Amino acid sequence: MATPSSRPRTSRWLTGLDGRSRLVRLSRPSRPSSVAGPGGPAGPLLAFAVTVTAFCAAWVARGSFPFGATGRAINDQANQYVPFHRALWDLAHGQAAGDLLFTWRGGFGQQFLSDYYTYLGNPLSWLAVVVPRAHVDLAVFVVTPLTMGLAAAVMTVYLGKLVPGPWWQRGVLGAAYGLCGWALSDASYIPMWLWGLVALPMLGIAVEWCLERRRWPAATVLVALAWLGNFYTAMMATMAACVLLLIRLVVLDLTGRQRLRALGRAAGAAATGILLNLPLLLPSFLSSGAAQPTKAGAFDPVRLEIFLTGMLPATHLWGGRPRLYIASLGMVLAGTFVLNTAVARRTRLVWTVAVVLVAASFQFPPTQYVWHGLAVPNGNPYREAFVFSGMLVIVAWMCLAHRPRPLHLAVTAALMVAAAFVLRHTDDFGGATWYAVLGGGAVSLLALCLLARAERHPRLVPVAAVLMVAVVLGESALAALNADQRRSREGWATPAVTSSGSITRHFEAVRSADGWPAYRTDSGSPQTSYNDALALRAEGPQYYSSYLPAATFEALEPLGYGYKNDGRTIFGADNPVLDAIFAIGARVRPDATGDGWHADRFPAPPLVTLRPTLAFTSPAPADSVYARQENVLGAAVHEVPTPTRTGATWTARCTPGTEAFWYSPDTTGTLRTATGTSLPLEARMTGVVRLGPVPASGEVRATVDSATTGPSVPAHPIGCLDRARLDAAIAHLRATGATRVQPDGHTLKATFPAGSTGTAVIATTATPGWQCSRPTTPFHGLLAVPLTGDTTTITCTYTPKGLLPGLAAGAAALVTLLTACATTLHRNRRTRSTPEPPAGPHGGTQDAADLRSVH
Structure with a gap:
C-alpha cells in the first residue's frame, strides 16, 4: 500500500x-514488540x-x-437449533437412533448429513x-x-x-x-x-x-x-x-x-x-x-x-x-x-x-x-x-x-x-x-x-x-x-423456554416408554418444539428442517398430519390408524393435573410389514382422509358418513361405540363437540383430531366457530373408527410382518418368514437416497420392496445423494493439499541448507523465503 x-x-x-518481486511488510520504528504485530x-x-x-x-x-x-431461545433457536444440538449430543454419545447420515428420530426417518452441515x-x-x-x-x-x-x-x-x-x-x-x-x-x-x-x-x-x-x-x-x-x-x-x-x-x-x-x-x-x-x-x-419448496417473495429493497x-x-x-x-x-x-x-x-x-x-x-x-x-x-x-x-x-x-x-x-x-x-x-x-x-x-x-x-x-x-x-x-x-x-415485541421472536421441570419430566416419560426398534414412541402434545422427536429422543413424525423432502410431505400430508412453513414442518396427530401405519406403540400425554407426563402403550405392527401384491382400495369416499388412511393400512376400519349442515353445525350418524374423528385442514377457528369440548383448529397446522366416542344415539355433532366455515370444510370431515376392525388389522400385520427388524445407522435389515410374498412396506417415506437389496416399488409414498417368496431378508441403505462424488472430489482436494504441504516442506529444507545470501546495504538480508517483515 x-x-x-x-x-x-x-x-x-x-x-x-x-x-523476483515479493510483498514485504515494513514495521514502524515505534512498534514496541511482536505483541503489536499481526501474530501477537x-x-x-x-x-x-x-x-x-x-x-x-x-x-x-x-x-x-x-x-x-x-x-x-428465539424463533428457530427453540424449534431447530437446540433440538438439533441435542441430537448431536446423542450422536456423539452413542445414543442416537441412526448416525451422521440418517436419523430415525423425526419425520419417521430422515437424512441427517445436510441438517448437520446447515445447523451444526x-x-x-x-x-x-x-x-x-x-x-x-x-x-x-x-x-x-x-x-x-x-x-x-x-x-x-x-x-x-x-x-x-x-x-x-x-x-x-x-x-x-x-x-x-x-x-x-x-x-x-x-x-x-x-x-x-x-x-x-x-x-x-x-x-x-x-x-x-x-x-x-x-x-x-x-x-x-x-x-x-x-x-x-x-x-x-x-x-x-x-x-x-x-x-x-x-x-x-x-x-x-x-x-x-x-x-x-x-x-x-x-x-x-x-x-x-x-x-x-x-x-x-x-x-x-429435493426439499419441499417454499413460497419466497420477491426482493423489495427498503426505502433509502x-x-x-x-x-x-x-x-x-x-x-x-x-x-x-x-x-x-x-x-x-x-x-x-x-x-x-x-x-x-x-x-x-x-x-x-x-x-x-x-x-x-x-x-x-x-x-x-x-x-x-x-x-x-x-x-x-x-x-x-x-x-x-x-x-x-x-x-x-x-x-x-x-x-x-x-x-x-x-x-x-x-x-x-x-x-x-x-x-x-x-x-x-x-x-x-x-x-x-x-x-x-x-x-x-x-x-x-x-x-x-x-x-x-x-x-x-x-x-x-x-x-x-x-x-x-x-x-x-x-x-x-x-x-x-x-x-x-414481535410475535415470531417471543423468547421460549428450553429447560424446565416440565420438559425434563416430558423427556423422562418418553424414555420410560422406549421400545425402539420394536415400536416407535411418539412424544405427543403439547409440543415443546417443532423438533420434539429429536429433542426428546422419540421416533414420531415431528420434524422441522429446510431439507424436509417433498417426498415426505407428499406422503404424510394426505394422511392427516398437520404442517407449517409451506410443508417444511410436520406435526404429530393422535390417531390410532396413523399409529398403526407407522408402527407407533407408545404415546406420551400430559397428566390430568398438568404437572407431569405419562406414557400410554398399545399394540403396534413391526417397522416392516407385508401387504398383498394386489393393492387394497378403500370403500370410503375417495376424497376423504379416511379412505387414504385405509389404502395405506390395507384394511377398512372407518365409517365415513355424509354429514348434514345446519349453520355452523355438522351432524352425522355412526355406529354407537365407534370413535369419531374430524378433519378440515383449511379451517381456522374453534371446534366444539356435543359434549362441550373445545378444540382449536389452526388450518394446515391441525391434522386429524379426535371428537370422542359415538354415543348410544349414534349421532355425531360438531360445531365450527369460524368466519370461513363454508368453503373450508371438506365434504366428509367426520370419520368413525371401529376399534375392533383396527385391532384385527394390526394383529394381521403383526402376524405376517417381519420377524426381525435391525435398523443399524443408515441401514435397515428385515427378516420375513420363508415363502413370504407381497409387498414389504417399511414405515418410512421413500425419500431420495434409499437403495434396497431388491428394486423398490411405489406404495403411497412409503418405502416398499416386492417379495416373491425366494428370499427372506431385505436390506435397505440410505446414502445421501451426492455423497460419493463429494467424497471423491474431497479426496482429490486433500491429495492436492498434502502434495502442496510436502512440496513446501521440501523447499524449506532446501532453503535452510542453502548458504545465506550476502548482507544487504543496511547489514540485513532479503531472504527469498522471508516475506513477512523487514526492519
Whole structure:
C-alpha cells in the first residue's frame, strides 16, 4: 500500500537477490514488540474479551437465561437449533437412533448429513457434546458470544496484516466488528450463521497470504474452515473476499504478472478449500433441491432513509431491514478515512468506492440475488450485512493506523449527529440510537483526540485506551439489549423456554416408554418444539428442517398430519390408524393435573410389514382422509358418513361405540363437540383430531366457530373408527410382518418368514437416497420392496445423494493439499541448507523465503 513520503510505507514489493518481486511488510520504528504485530496474542485476546463481555452484559441486563427466568431461545433457536444440538449430543454419545447420515428420530426417518452441515456446522457447536444433555441448550446459547468473540479476534489479526499498529487499537476495532449490527440484531440466535462472521477475516488473511506468495496450504485450510461452518454465510464471505482481493490488487504496486499469479493462487486455494467440503456441500445442495419448496417473495429493497438509518449505531429496525452499523468509534473513523491525507489517495479512492458499491449492491435486486447465491432471500433479505460492517471496520482501522486529524474526526462526528437528526422520524428510531450517537460519539471523539496528542503526552495513551474500550463495550451492550427488547415485541421472536421441570419430566416419560426398534414412541402434545422427536429422543413424525423432502410431505400430508412453513414442518396427530401405519406403540400425554407426563402403550405392527401384491382400495369416499388412511393400512376400519349442515353445525350418524374423528385442514377457528369440548383448529397446522366416542344415539355433532366455515370444510370431515376392525388389522400385520427388524445407522435389515410374498412396506417415506437389496416399488409414498417368496431378508441403505462424488472430489482436494504441504516442506529444507545470501546495504538480508517483515 503506497503512502505519502512523510510516513513510512506499511507494505511494498521489494526485489530480492534472485530478481523476483515479493510483498514485504515494513514495521514502524515505534512498534514496541511482536505483541503489536499481526501474530501477537494480546490484541485478539482483548477483542475476544470485549466482545464476549458486551454481549453477556446484555443478557444480564435483560434477565435472560441463565441470568434470569426469561427464556433465551428465539424463533428457530427453540424449534431447530437446540433440538438439533441435542441430537448431536446423542450422536456423539452413542445414543442416537441412526448416525451422521440418517436419523430415525423425526419425520419417521430422515437424512441427517445436510441438517448437520446447515445447523451444526459451526465448529463451536461441538461444545454441546461436552456438557450434560440437560444443559445442551445453555451450551447452544454460549456458542453465540464465543463465535462473535472468535470473529473479533480473527479480525484483529487480519487488520494487523493490512496495516501494522498498536495491538490494543486493533483489538478495540476487532471487537467493533464482532459486535456489529448484523451479529447483534440478526444472527445472535443463529449459531451456524455466525460462523460467517469468522469466515470473512479468515478469508481476508488467506487473501494476504496469496498476495505474498506464502502459505498456500494454510490459505487453503482457512478457506476449508470458512466453508465448514455454514455454506450460506461462507458463500457471502467468499464473495466479500473476492472484493478484498480485487481492492488489494489495485492499491498494491504490482506488475501484471504478479497480479495474475496472485489471482491464480487465490483461485486455487478457494477451489481446493471448497472441494474439501464437497462431501458436505454437495449432498446439502442436492437435498435442498429435493426439499419441499417454499413460497419466497420477491426482493423489495427498503426505502433509502431506512437503509441509511441501519448504519446508525445501536439501531434495531423492525422486520427484515438492514442492520449495518458498527460502534460509533468505528463509524467516526470509517467516515474520516476519506479525509485522512496520510493515506495514499489511490488507496482512499479505491476503498471508498468499494464500500459504496457494496452498500449499493444490497439495494439492487440482481446483485442482491448474487449475494444470496442466485436465490430469492427467504426471511430477512439483508443477511449479507456483516460484509459491509467488516469493510467499515477495515477502513476505520486504516484511518486510525494513519493517525487522523482531530478536525477531520470532529467533522465526521458532527455529520453522524446530523444524520441521526434527519433520520429521527424513521420507523422505530429508538432512544438507544441517540445514546450511541451523542454519548458514544462524544466519548469516541474525546478518546481519538487524546490519542492524537499522545505523541507529545504519552500519559494520555492509557486514558484514550480505556475510553475506546469502554465506548465499544458499553455501546454494544446497549445495542444488544435494545435489539433483544425490541425484537421480543414481535410475535415470531417471543423468547421460549428450553429447560424446565416440565420438559425434563416430558423427556423422562418418553424414555420410560422406549421400545425402539420394536415400536416407535411418539412424544405427543403439547409440543415443546417443532423438533420434539429429536429433542426428546422419540421416533414420531415431528420434524422441522429446510431439507424436509417433498417426498415426505407428499406422503404424510394426505394422511392427516398437520404442517407449517409451506410443508417444511410436520406435526404429530393422535390417531390410532396413523399409529398403526407407522408402527407407533407408545404415546406420551400430559397428566390430568398438568404437572407431569405419562406414557400410554398399545399394540403396534413391526417397522416392516407385508401387504398383498394386489393393492387394497378403500370403500370410503375417495376424497376423504379416511379412505387414504385405509389404502395405506390395507384394511377398512372407518365409517365415513355424509354429514348434514345446519349453520355452523355438522351432524352425522355412526355406529354407537365407534370413535369419531374430524378433519378440515383449511379451517381456522374453534371446534366444539356435543359434549362441550373445545378444540382449536389452526388450518394446515391441525391434522386429524379426535371428537370422542359415538354415543348410544349414534349421532355425531360438531360445531365450527369460524368466519370461513363454508368453503373450508371438506365434504366428509367426520370419520368413525371401529376399534375392533383396527385391532384385527394390526394383529394381521403383526402376524405376517417381519420377524426381525435391525435398523443399524443408515441401514435397515428385515427378516420375513420363508415363502413370504407381497409387498414389504417399511414405515418410512421413500425419500431420495434409499437403495434396497431388491428394486423398490411405489406404495403411497412409503418405502416398499416386492417379495416373491425366494428370499427372506431385505436390506435397505440410505446414502445421501451426492455423497460419493463429494467424497471423491474431497479426496482429490486433500491429495492436492498434502502434495502442496510436502512440496513446501521440501523447499524449506532446501532453503535452510542453502548458504545465506550476502548482507544487504543496511547489514540485513532479503531472504527469498522471508516475506513477512523487514526492519
